[in-house]
Amino acid sequence: MEKQEAxxxxxxxxxxxxxxxxxxxxxxxxxxxxWEFDPTHYKKLKETRxxxxxxxxxxxENLIPFCDLSLAVKEAQAILIVVPSHVFQNTxxxxxxxxxxxxxxxxxxxxxxxxxxxxxxxxxxVFGKGAPCTVLTGPTFAKEVAEQLPxxxxxxxxxxxxxxxxxxxxxxxxxxxxxxxxxxxxxxxxVVKNVLAIAIGMSDGLGYGANxxxxxxxxxxxxxxxxxxxxxxxxxTFLSVAGIGDLILTCTDNQSRNRRFGLALGxxxxxxxxxxxxxxxxxxxxxxxxxxxxxxxxxxxxxVLEKMHEVLIQQKSAALAIKSLW
Numbered sequence: 126m127e128k129q130e131a132x133x134x135x136x137x138x139x140x141x142x143x144x145x146x147x148x149x150x151x152x153x154x155x156x157x158x159x160w161e162f163d164p165t166h167y168k169k170l171k172e173t174r175x176x177x178x179x180x181x182x183x184x185x186e187n188l189i190p191f192c193d194l195s196l197a198v199k200e201a202q203a204i205l206i207v208v209p210s211h212v213f214q215n216t217x218x219x220x221x222x223x224x225x226x227x228x229x230x231x232x233x234x235x236x237x238x239x240x241x242x243x244x245x246x247x248x249x250x251v252f253g254k255g256a257p258c259t260v261l262t263g264p265t266f267a268k269e270v271a272e273q274l275p276x277x278x279x280x281x282x283x284x285x286x287x288x289x290x291x292x293x294x295x296x297x298x299x300x301x302x303x304x305x306x307x308x309x310x311x312x313x314x315x316v317v318k319n320v321l322a323i324a325i326g327m328s329d330g331l332g333y334g335a336n337x338x339x340x341x342x343x344x345x346x347x348x349x350x351x352x353x354x355x356x357x358x359x360x361x362t363f364l365s366v367a368g369i370g371d372l373i374l375t376c377t378d379n380q381s382r383n384r385r386f387g388l389a390l391g392x393x394x395x396x397x398x399x400x401x402x403x404x405x406x407x408x409x410x411x412x413x414x415x416x417x418x419x420x421x422x423x424x425x426x427x428x429v430l431e432k433m434h435e436v437l438i439q440q441k442s443a444a445l446a447i448k449s450l451w
Contacts, residue, residue, distance in 0.1 A: 330391020
């Protein structure tokens, strides 16, 4: 690996994905400040050097946990945000209040920002339209990244220099980063694939076979492209690791909490019961209403995604929803 200039990089969000990305950056010789909002989890991270979310991995020495946001970002030369979509906007607002010095900012958050906005639009509302930013997205299970298994993702930014910055800070002999200028496509792919994973999980939970699964993935990809192109995205983005790559990963492997949520629904659990079964945040569920608003705004007909709104928001039958698609 070509050694890059070491930086102090702050990762906001110490869940599984935030911790895994922080470990990649630490492996690449950067000093990493990992911010955890929960004092209990922060204390455990600091004392044991082990995350509840990645218990088989010990934090590298150059990865330092913080609970105070102002202290975490005080010496920041770059900031990577890895928080759930529903707290993304408040995280930006709090960050802006504490420090508005111009450092590269990226996020690996996947999801629409309530009520139905893309993350880069919210970022520009807070930091100004000219502020460069990058979204990181792709087929990436945190556990496999933490275990240093070969992984690829996409760094997308309208400012190509910003995308290249994050590529250079993250890339190494097991972590590959492609770059793109299509932020809209990268973000829409990250939203839609989670909802589609619930649909495929439902189908599998109902006992349908591989034929049905592959048909739903194919139809879902077409719906993803249709929505993305209506919003100005490029078709090629949906054929990259950020699109079809992440879609296949999330729909077919039980490490995906969205797929597991769908499986539980297909096996007869209610939405509330299925959420308890998964036990972790299910982004696809929380983004379904916002995604439906986007579909309505652009006056599109996207049957698979619309059926998911019926099941998850209107509490209609999962079995009837899947059956009605044929």
